[in-house]
Amino acid sequence: MDAVGVASRPWHRFYEPGVSTTPDVPAFPVHGFLRQSAQRHPAVTAMILVSTHPAFDRRFTYAHLDALSDRFAANLLRRGLQKGDRVAISLNNIPQYVIAAYGIWKAGGVVVQVNPLYRGNDLGFILKDSAPRFAVVLARFYNQFAEVLPHTAIEAVIVTRIHDFFPPLFRFLYGLTRAKKEGDVLPPEPKVIGYLEMVRGPRLSRAVEVAQDDLAVLQYTGGTTGLAKGAMLSHRNLVSNITQMRVWLTDLKEGEERILSVAPFFHVYGLTVCMNLSVAVAATNIMVLMPGFVARTTAEAAAKYRPTIFPGAPPIYLAINQLKDVEKYDLRSIRACVSGSSSLPVEVQKRFEELTGARLVEGYGLSEASPVTHANPIYGARKVGSIGVPVPLTDARIVDSERGERELGPNEVGEMIIRGPQVMQGYWNNPRETAGVLRNDWLFTGDIARMDEDGFFFIEDRKKDMVNIGGLKVFPREVEEVLYQHPKVREAAVVGVSSRVRGEMLVAHVVPQDGGDPRALKRELRDFCAARLAPYKVPRRFEIVQEIPKTVGIPKALRRVIREQEQARGEAEPEEEG
Structure with a gap:
């Protein structure tokens, strides 16, 4: 299974002109990308923080970003940071994140990615497992850290306020009127260091010597088996994936692009495709100050600052599509979008492209691969329902899902495995889980997929989400695709729950486009599915809900939560007859 020739990479012939295979x-x-961009384009705007009022938006040039991250690095070293030490970052998309990350890398440190909404056991586990010496947190979330600090190795917490880099007048007014109410004050604790202290003083005289295979990021993920694990991403992994995306977006112009960064930096997709790709091509990184994702605020920022690249996920594009007066926003500056995290419904893709004139293509990645491994060509051939083809320097195969030892042929369904320079080194402190997913240089993704004759890949579902109904295998994703074709369906998620009669049964959660009679809609959806699916693939129960639980950051349906809810309900309620 290791001999790979040109004939086994049929996808190469679908690469756009100018996309090198190597x-x-x-x-x-x-951080070499930042040094390079600061030298070539010192006066180009590196970051814009879009605030609540246009007069208070803040800009940073590449020369300024380089200087601030130098000072952050120098202050870390003066406080005793050693090469390889971990530093946790728990921030939303604000300039402080970019400055801290590049400062940590310049100082030879390792960034530990922490979702700022984590608390309690989730937060405690990551901080204990990764053992960072320092942490960078937002003041309003400090209390969550304070609860677990006694059980960690953290020596100091660098606390930033949301307004630390606002323009002076706005910073003053915010400090007077809203800072205390919003929790944006520095805690009077001995371990606390104000963020602004870390960007003062002498610049770093010389970056710490870092090898390509040195660790750069610990990205905690449920991974392919569900338990939190730290994917070890080296500098080589990240630089490779940045390069792969840079060549895939064939018309990027260095020093001229504007990337709208809605995907959170604490997620590896936002880290690579928004933050690091921006720096690599000296683009302007547009960050929008908002609580979570707000479609209208995003549309307003896009109309004002004219982004050219907009990485995201299906729920993000869907929310913009569904703004009632979306046509009043000029979104025509957007040229290219790569969608990740879950399947991209054709209706969402078509409507967004009509609104913007952009090319919106589906891609695929996972934390263990920095994350991008596949994408549809931006301006070339693309296939509906496909995650695209492997990006340059990447191999992918379909193997039998039982043992993973037999390579399957075109259109045969099995587990997708991946090999490439972006694939992680392993899981931090977890050799057993590492051995389970990294075998003979191949990453076993846990995703059930197929490859067609042209080398385009299609995800059928997660291996763990596959449902067994009386010995027949069903992938929830194929049922969801049918539901999304119904005009009254806004969102849908399908799960399998245990059944006394069939072993497992399908339950569909549906968010309707508008109100109406839930009973009538359930009957309509059942008939709709029955006309398009084999009888055993038609959900036994439909639930009309107001929302579908999703992951924080890059929104993806939390099937586990839905499954738990339905499992409890299933024991108390009879199955509906289809």
Whole structure:
């Protein structure tokens, strides 16, 4: 299974002109991109923080970003940071995140990615497992850290306020009127260091020597088996994936692009495709100050700052599509979008492209691969329902899902495995889980997929989400695709729950486009599915709900939560007859 020839990579013939199958990957660490952009384009705007009022938006040039991250690095070293030490970052998309990350890398440290909404056991586990010496947190979330600090190795917490980099007048007014109410004050605790202290003083004289295979990021993920694990991403992994995305977006112009960063940086997709790709091509990184994702605020920022690239996920594009007066926003500056995290419904893709004139394509990635491994060509051939083809320097195969030892042929369904320079080194402190997913240089993704004759890949479902109904296998995703075709369906998620009669049964949760009689809609959906699916694939129960629980950050349906809810309900309620 290791011999790979040109004939076994049929996808190469679908690469767009100018996309090399073997692009040169820079032989420097991640922060080498910042040094390069600051030297070539010092006056180009590196970051814009879009605030609640246009007069208070803040801009930073590449020269300024380089200087601030230098000072952050120098202050970390003066406080005793050693090469390889971990530093946790728990921030939303604000300039402080970018400055801290590049400062940590310049100082030879490792960024530990922490979702700022984590608390309690989730937060405690990551901080204990990764053992960071320092943490960078937002003041309004400090109390969550304070609860677990006694059980960690953290020596100091660098606390930033949301308004630390507001323009002076706005910073003053916010400090007077809203800071205390919003929790944006520095806690008077001995371990607390104000963020602004870390960007003062002398610049770093010389970055710490870092090898390409040195660790750059610990990205905690449920991974392929569900338990939280730290994917170890090296500088080589990240630089490779940045390069792969840079060549895939064939018309990127260095120093001229504007990337709308809605995907959170604490998620590896936002880290690579928004934050690091921006720096690599000296683009302007547009960050919008908002609580979570707000479609209208995003549309307003896009109309004002004219982004050219907009990475995201299906629920993000869907929310913009569904703004009642979306046509009043000029979104025509957007040229290219790569969608990840879950399947991209054709209706969402078509409507967004009509609104913007952009090309919106589906891609695929996972935390263990930095994350991008597949994408549809931006301007070339694409296939409905496909995650696209492997990006340059990447191999992918379909193997039998039982043992993973037999390679399958075109259109045969099995587990997708991946090999490439973006694949992680392993899981932090977890050799057993590492051995389970990294075998003979191949990453076993846990995703059930197929490859067609042209080398385009199609995800059928997660291996763990596959449902067994009386010995027949059903993938929830194929049922969801049918539900999304119904005009009254806004969102849908399908799960399998245990059944005394069939072993397992399908339950569909549906968010309707508008109100109406739930009973009538259930009957309509059942008939709709019955006309398009084999009888055993038609959900036994439909639930009309107001929302579908999703992951924080890159929104993806939390099937586990729905499954738990339905399992409890299933024991108390009879199955509906289809």
